[in-house]
Amino acid sequence: MALKNIVVLVGGVGGVKLAHGLAQILPPENLTVIVNTGDDFWHYGLRVCPDLDTVMYTLAGLVDKTNGWGIADDSRAMLAALRRYGEDPWFGLGDQDLATHLLRTQMLHAGQRLSEVTAALTSRLGILHPVLPMTDAPVRTMLDTVEYGELEFQTYFVRYRWQPTVKSIRLDCIEQASVSPEARAALERADAILIGPSNPWLSIAPILAVPGMSQLILSRNVPRVAVSPIVQGQAVKGPAAKLMAELNYDVSAQAVGEYYGDIITGFVYDERDTALNLNHKQVTSFDTIMIRDEDRVVLARKILHWIEE
Amino acid sequence: MALKNIVVLVGGVGGVKLAHGLAQILPPENLTVIVNTGDDFWHYGLRVCPDLDTVMYTLAGLVDKTNGWGIADDSRAMLAALRRYGEDPWFGLGDQDLATHLLRTQMLHAGQRLSEVTAALTSRLGILHPVLPMTDAPVRTMLDTVEYGELEFQTYFVRYRWQPTVKSIRLDCIEQASVSPEARAALERADAILIGPSNPWLSIAPILAVPGMSQLILSRNVPRVAVSPIVQGQAVKGPAAKLMAELNYDVSAQAVGEYYGDIITGFVYDERDTALNLNHKQVTSFDTIMIRDEDRVVLARKILHWIEE
Numbered sequence: 001m002a003l004k005n006i007v008v009l010v011g012g013v014g015g016v017k018l019a020h021g022l023a024q025i026l027p028p029e030n031l032t033v034i035v036n037t038g039d040d041f042w043h044y045g046l047r048v049c050p051d052l053d054t055v056m057y058t059l060a061g062l063v064d065k066t067n068g069w070g071i072a073d074d075s076r077a078m079l080a081a082l083r084r085y086g087e088d089p090w091f092g093l094g095d096q097d098l099a100t101h102l103l104r105t106q107m108l109h110a111g112q113r114l115s116e117v118t119a120a121l122t123s124r125l126g127i128l129h130p131v132l133p134m135t136d137a138p139v140r141t142m143l144d145t146v147e148y149g150e151l152e153f154q155t156y157f158v159r160y161r162w163q164p165t166v167k168s169i170r171l172d173c174i175e176q177a178s179v180s181p182e183a184r185a186a187l188e189r190a191d192a193i194l195i196g197p198s199n200p201w202l203s204i205a206p207i208l209a210v211p212g213m214s215q216l217i218l219s220r221n222v223p224r225v226a227v228s229p230i231v232q233g234q235a236v237k238g239p240a241a242k243l244m245a246e247l248n249y250d251v252s253a254q255a256v257g258e259y260y261g262d263i264i265t266g267f268v269y270d271e272r273d274t275a276l277n278l279n280h281k282q283v284t285s286f287d288t289i290m291i292r293d294e295d296r297v298v299l300a301r302k303i304l305h306w307i308e309e
Numbered sequence: 310m311a312l313k314n315i316v317v318l319v320g321g322v323g324g325v326k327l328a329h330g331l332a333q334i335l336p337p338e339n340l341t342v343i344v345n346t347g348d349d350f351w352h353y354g355l356r357v358c359p360d361l362d363t364v365m366y367t368l369a370g371l372v373d374k375t376n377g378w379g380i381a382d383d384s385r386a387m388l389a390a391l392r393r394y395g396e397d398p399w400f401g402l403g404d405q406d407l408a409t410h411l412l413r414t415q416m417l418h419a420g421q422r423l424s425e426v427t428a429a430l431t432s433r434l435g436i437l438h439p440v441l442p443m444t445d446a447p448v449r450t451m452l453d454t455v456e457y458g459e460l461e462f463q464t465y466f467v468r469y470r471w472q473p474t475v476k477s478i479r480l481d482c483i484e485q486a487s488v489s490p491e492a493r494a495a496l497e498r499a500d501a502i503l504i505g506p507s508n509p510w511l512s513i514a515p516i517l518a519v520p521g522m523s524q525l526i527l528s529r530n531v532p533r534v535a536v537s538p539i540v541q542g543q544a545v546k547g548p549a550a551k552l553m554a555e556l557n558y559d560v561s562a563q564a565v566g567e568y569y570g571d572i573i574t575g576f577v578y579d580e581r582d583t584a585l586n587l588n589h590k591q592v593t594s595f596d597t598i599m600i601r602d603e604d605r606v607v608l609a610r611k612i613l614h615w616i617e618e
Contacts, residue, residue: 045354045415077384081408085433095404099390106354124394 003308004030007186008194009134011036011203012051013068013237014229015196016058018303021296022194023059025304028128032186033059036198037114037133038141038171038206039153043091044082046101047108050154051203052118052133053100060125068237071096090159115180132186134207137177141206142170153202162239166246169201171209179212187216192307195226197288199240200259201247208263217263223307225266227288227299228253232272236289252276257283268303312617313339316495317503318443320345320512321360322377322546323538324505325367327612330605331503332368334613337437341495342368345507346423346442347450347480347515348462352400353391355410356417359463360512361427361442362409369434377546380405399468424489441495443516446486450515451479462511471548475555478510480518488521496525501616504535506597508549509568510556517572526572532616534575536597536608537562541581545598566590577612 006026010019010033019033033055040049050069057063057071064070074094082089093101100121107117113136122131141153145164156164179187187193198204204226208214217224233251235241241251249255253269254276260267266282276283284306290296315335319328319342328342342364349358359378366372366380373379383403391398402410409430416426422445431440450462454473465473488496496502507513513535517523526533539562544550553560558568562578563585569576575591585592593615599605 044411045418046411071390075384075386075404077386077404078407078411081380081405082412084405085408085412085430087408087412095384095386095407096390096393098387098404098407099394099396102353102355102387103391103394103396109354121394 003191003304005032005186005189005191006030006194006304007032007034007190007192008196009034009036009198009204009207010051010055010196011198012039012054015198015203016051016054016068017290017296018194018196018227018300019055020058020293021290021298021300022304023129024297025300026129028130032130032132032190034132034134034183034186034207036203036206037135038139038202039157040138041140041152041154043093043154044089045105046093046098047105048091048093048101048154049104049114049133052131053097055131056100056118056122056125056127059122059127059129059131062125070094091154092158113180115182130182130186132180132183134179134183134213135177135210136180137173139174139177139206139210140172141202142172144168144170157239162242166243168247169205171206174206174209175211177210179210179216183213184216187220190220190222192222192304193217193220193224194303195224195260195264197227197229197236199229199235199238199243200226200256201243202239214263223266224264225268225282225303225307226257226260226264227303228256228267228269228273230256231270231289254278257281266307268306312500312613314341314495314498314500315339315503315613316341316343316499316501317505318343318345318507318513318516319360319364319505320507321348321363324507324512325360325363325377326599326605327503327505327536327609328364329367329602330599330607330609331613332438333606334609335438337439341439341441341499343441343443343492343495343516345512345515346444347448347511348466349447350449350461350463352402352463353398354414355402355407356414357400357402357410357463358413358423358427358442361440362406364440365409365427365431365434365436368431368436368438368440371434379403400463401467422489424491439491439495441489441492443488443492443522444486444519445489446482448483448486448515448519449481450511451481453477453479466548471551475552477556478514480515483515483518484520486519488519488525492522493525496529499529499531501531501613502526502529502533503612504533504569504573506536506538506545508538508544508547508552509535509565510552511548523572532575533573534577534612534616535566535569535573536612537565537576537578539565540579540598561585563587566592575616577615
């Protein structure tokens with residue numbers, strides 16, 4: 001089969017690497033990136049969308065490659081000045097980064113939908129591939145923790161460096177959310193739907209939980225392939241492995257594949273892992289650890305070839 | 310007579326120098342600075358109060374001494390990032406400066422009055438002297454210009470570098486403004502009211518135009534003394550002289566003194582000027598050009614001594 005239109009669902013750093021690889025081999029009209037917005041929050045009056053920002057900065061070639069997020073060589077003068085006012089800012093708002101948040105906040109206050117705002121920002125950064133928030137509605141990923149009770153995502157993730165023990169996850173306001181017209185159209189014309197190696201519980205589950213999203217994906221009789229973020233029982237980056245253990249999952253690619261259930265028809269795990277088996281699903285293994293920029297393209301190409309065959 | 314409580318009315322740079330001189334010789338309980346807010350505006354969703362900021366940064370010792378406004382050694386990374394988004398930002402929002410605007414905007418959106426917000430910000434910067442906006446209501450100084458029609462103050466002042474020819478000045482929304490309780494209390498207990506060498510038409514007139522303000526000042530039977538911003542027919546800084554000519558005033562300290570009319574009982578002009586005469590008013594001349602920090606203290610001390618005698 002010849003794949004034409006690809007949709008990839010991603011959260012932050014891990015999934016974005018795959019999206020970046022895909023963007024380098026697929027023209028803008030053939031790739032749409034749908035991004036988790038459960039991490040979005042208000043901070044000092046600004047609407048901050050960390051996953052959208054990571055996608056934007058990566059696709060625009062602006063990203064800080066060491067961190068995988070934020071803008072390269074950004075400064076922190078505003079944060080230093082906040083400290084002079086006695087504030088204790090715990091979220092890394094870079095000075096260049098602030099321009100994004102200021103423009104976004106202003107457009108949202110003017111009544112634009114987040115999809116429209118994101119289209120404007122990406123276009124102005126020269127990004128040609130559509131980047132879509134999972135929904136235009138505000139949804140908050142909340143983590144119930146042993147140590148601090150329920151925490152907003154960024155408080156858990158950045159302020160407490162994902163060290164609290166998670167008991168459960170709740171998506172605040174998810175019932176008021178809906179799939180945007182843009183995301184619906186992209187999924188309806190997709191020839192394949194990919195799920196990047198992002199955190200299944202924190203990054204992908206919020207996307208799939210948008211009312212109508214899972215039904216829409218399940219209704220598409222096309223290859224639906226997830227890439228494991230777990231390699232040899234460890235997360236490539238971030239809290240995925242720790243969280244799986246806390247939620248009483250086996251920390252393995254196998255458990256990730258099982259977690260996605262019917263949403264996927266195929267699963268890519270890392271070639272370092274032992275062979276796994278998911279009933280009625282196609283599975284394959286590649287080198288999924290993307291260190292260099294070229295690794296992203298290589299993995300994206302391998303996945304597309306595998307799906308085509 | 311022994312002066313105890315001093316109130317000084319100021320706009321931006323010129324008047325602030327005198328306020329700074331006064332703050333160095335008067336304890337916090339004896340000096341209140343009332344500041345023009347007609348220059349305030351919304352910019353990229355932030356509430357920017359240039360005159361309040363200049364007072365705050367000067368009294369906190371943070372000000373950029375070369376410009377007389379902004380924070381010393383501030384960077385402009387956010388502005389550069391806005392340009393990457395295709396914006397053409399014309400107002401000098403420094404990165405450190407942004408912390409002020411973000412905190413202020415957040416507090417205003419939370420329902421605090423500008424007087425309360427300013428008290429919080431100044432206190433957190435270690436400023437002990439009360440700094441009060443002329444009113445809590447938003448007032449906009451609008452300039453009708455030959456070249457561009459009516460312009461908001463900062464558009465005239467910063468974007469067009471006060472080059473347009475002014476036909477008239479209007480204070481938008483002034484009728485909804487009122488003297489704040491804090492400003493009223495300060496003026497009611499003042500033993501002397503000073504008007505700094507700020508632009509009489511652009512910085513002081515908006516303060517005096519707040520409904521109730523002129524009546525309150527006129528009702529105080531205390532020395533009310535203005536300092537001329539015009540020296541030898543020129544403005545020490547900014548558009549005062551150019552504006553006076555455009556509004557068909559004689560460009561002189563004498564004309565400034567006459568403009569203030571009954572609001573003042575005394576007038577200080579520069580010793581470089583020829584003697585002037587204002588009917589029924591006390592006049593004196595000092596070196597009013599404050600180059601060094603010490604000059605501010607010297608002038609403040611001379612004015613207070615003159616009033617006491």
